Amino acid sequence: MTASVSPGLREAVWQANQALVEAGLVRLSFGNASGIDRDAGIVLIKPSGVPYDELRPEHLVAVGLEDGQVREGEARPSSDTPTHLALYRTYPTIGGIVHTHSEAATVWAQACLPIPPLGTTHADHFRGPIPVTRPLAEAEVGADYEAATGAVIVATLDELGLDPGDMPAVLVASHGPFAWGGDPLEAVANAIALETVAAMAIRTYALNPAVQPMAGYLLERHFRRKHGADAYYGQRRR
């Protein structure tokens, strides 16, 4: 069975990886972006440790959604591939995933704190506090570490009763953010929004340590302006 990767998916995943660089979310070979062809059951992802300026569309690696085996490509897939697969398997609405060590979001992950909603920039993209996972236990890190990272992201959303469309990012404690969306470029946009609100929130607390989260009705209004049946932001393309 050799399902072939569509040129459109290959182009989209390559563009998403480049967009991470252009947005300043990655340095060196940190981070990765992937996309999925649900019909073919194939995930296309950045190869491991390849610098972004050397990355070409044909370097991307296709792996099976269920078995994680390489279907196309001569390189090793990203070492974080099992994390991506766990998310794609659990959430059928996700079409693209990005992982970065973007500075401000990683600061919240290292501080092991969720990012409270402090303004409409946050509310436009995230329907509530952006959660942080619990720390992984030694047994989880010692065994199938990257799969355990995916599992703890899923467990975090589950425990909070969050839909991945309402909360398109999670911070992995002592590590950094994963973000997703309907396609690879939407995942990048959510990672950019995450970095922006993370940076704003750090500085807001520094300026006013007593600041309270924004009003729930304002958060809901802004999220609903952009998402769901009553959205009136944008050009009716959603």
Next chain:
Amino acid sequence: MTASVSPGLREAVWQANQALVEAGLVRLSFGNASGIDRDAGIVLIKPSGVPYDELRPEHLVAVGLEDGQVREGEARPSSDTPTHLALYRTYPTIGGIVHTHSEAATVWAQACLPIPPLGTTHADHFRGPIPVTRPLAEAEVGADYEAATGAVIVATLDELGLDPGDMPAVLVASHGPFAWGGDPLEAVANAIALETVAAMAIRTYALNPAVQPMAGYLLERHFRRKHGADAYYGQRRR
């Protein structure tokens, strides 16, 4: 009645939107710039949710100043259009308005604090503390939210007895800044100055929490160097 938009206004509004990107004040599709033709009673504004790198002058949308109805253009106008209209209707001296989520100014808006004048960079552009609005009530957010945002900006200036020429920006609580000027590019310049003084002020308080606002006579001298009948800064173009 089909008033047509002058090419000069279209070019100015398009340039102002591009200048927001070049100045680093906007990311993704955050923010918007508009301009007005007072004779024709028409406001020209960015379409909603369109990325800046795809924006062309012909994409800008013309709406009636009084009724808010689309006069020219095939796209939806910015969802913040009612806020712009409220300001244009109240202040006849305003020729351009920009809205951004620029990082440091938004931090003050999220902290729900006005920006005190701490130095001449501030005084060159803003004649006193840059105000922050009260939070909007649930009823205001639930009904005509964007018009209510315009109304609370006007109410904020009114209560402080401020002229929009002396104070060309207001922070909307839990949201971000609106700035204006005699034309769209002057509005952008004020938004740049706002972001600059907002960033400086955050760091000044971090370095010296006991810092006091600058002397009133120094503030007045610098503002008057650049504005009004006795201005002696620049090339006599004002």
Next chain:
Amino acid sequence: MTASVSPGLREAVWQANQALVEAGLVRLSFGNASGIDRDAGIVLIKPSGVPYDELRPEHLVAVGLEDGQVREGEARPSSDTPTHLALYRTYPTIGGIVHTHSEAATVWAQACLPIPPLGTTHADHFRGPIPVTRPLAEAEVGADYEAATGAVIVATLDELGLDPGDMPAVLVASHGPFAWGGDPLEAVANAIALETVAAMAIRTYALNPAVQPMAGYLLERHFRRKHGADAYYGQRRR
């Protein structure tokens, strides 16, 4: 008497103004750079309020060192010209001066605090704490304000017994930095070094509020590595 400006000085002052932009030290029309022809008794300076991207060498304005009258050029000279003249008149070794509102240096000026020497980056350029002036009195601001700014810089160096070659920058309280050097580009280099050490010092105090200034012998060693008869840094061009 019409002394003409040498092409070399015009080019150097123009390059210095452009270098301020490239180094990120200025935005909008903030700031200015000047140079002097001591033989001709002429100072060449940026015109007032002209954006840097419109500035051409022929726009620079020549004024007399002693009388401050325009000798060449059709524009108004920078409103800060009397400050530059005061420094050139007092210090015969100065060949170029720059004024900026660069962010971190302005933060120290707004905080009304001198910048203590915390590391060798500082010591390579500044032989001790970088001083801040006292606030100007109302009478000084109300009369010949820009000349008073020059006078308070000179008074600050005088009171501390500092030579302008050992301390090539002063922070003007509630305003921002002035920096100088043997020629206009050296003045820019000192302004860049100032902004760098100012930014580092803000963050060093945030990280470790109890930090002490560096050892005097280390400061002296580094300053002497680059300046004076025993300098051994660089290519023997000084």
Next chain:
Amino acid sequence: MTASVSPGLREAVWQANQALVEAGLVRLSFGNASGIDRDAGIVLIKPSGVPYDELRPEHLVAVGLEDGQVREGEARPSSDTPTHLALYRTYPTIGGIVHTHSEAATVWAQACLPIPPLGTTHADHFRGPIPVTRPLAEAEVGADYEAATGAVIVATLDELGLDPGDMPAVLVASHGPFAWGGDPLEAVANAIALETVAAMAIRTYALNPAVQPMAGYLLERHFRRKHGADAYYGQRRR
């Protein structure tokens, strides 16, 4: 004996110096990169005080590993050459060294604090806290200062029992970082990683002063993912 420098080494050291600029780790003429030809016993290094934009491959200076005498090149070698030589002599596995005054790493050096491991970005590159040296004594600074800087870096690693491959950077107190690697570009990559984790750590402590270092088993897992016999990150090139 006139050993000639291989074109490959010259190109690599030149690229490393340029990469410092592109990565934003150096300004003005701060910093330097070097590489070594172990067979020829020659170290190739940036000339002293030359701005990076004027630096050409043929300007690099070759000095003898053991005697420090210039073998090729018409310029003075970097004044920090004795520091580089001390490291090359002590650690035979090092193929490239860079010195910068990159902002965040220098902040830790100025604060005289080691950088604790707070997340996987750190653990991917540094196997534990990144150490800071003790302050140099007056006698050390007064005599062969740059050689003493090299000696205190070596002493710091020795006292902590650290291998230079496990800990490819040290902060010199009141000065800034030195970083190294198997070749000059790997040294640059480690300097970039250092600056990144230094910046993240400053902000993490600001956000959560009570934060604890990451779990040792997570640190070890990430370091081992990229280094040593069991590494599975990257494309099997190590």
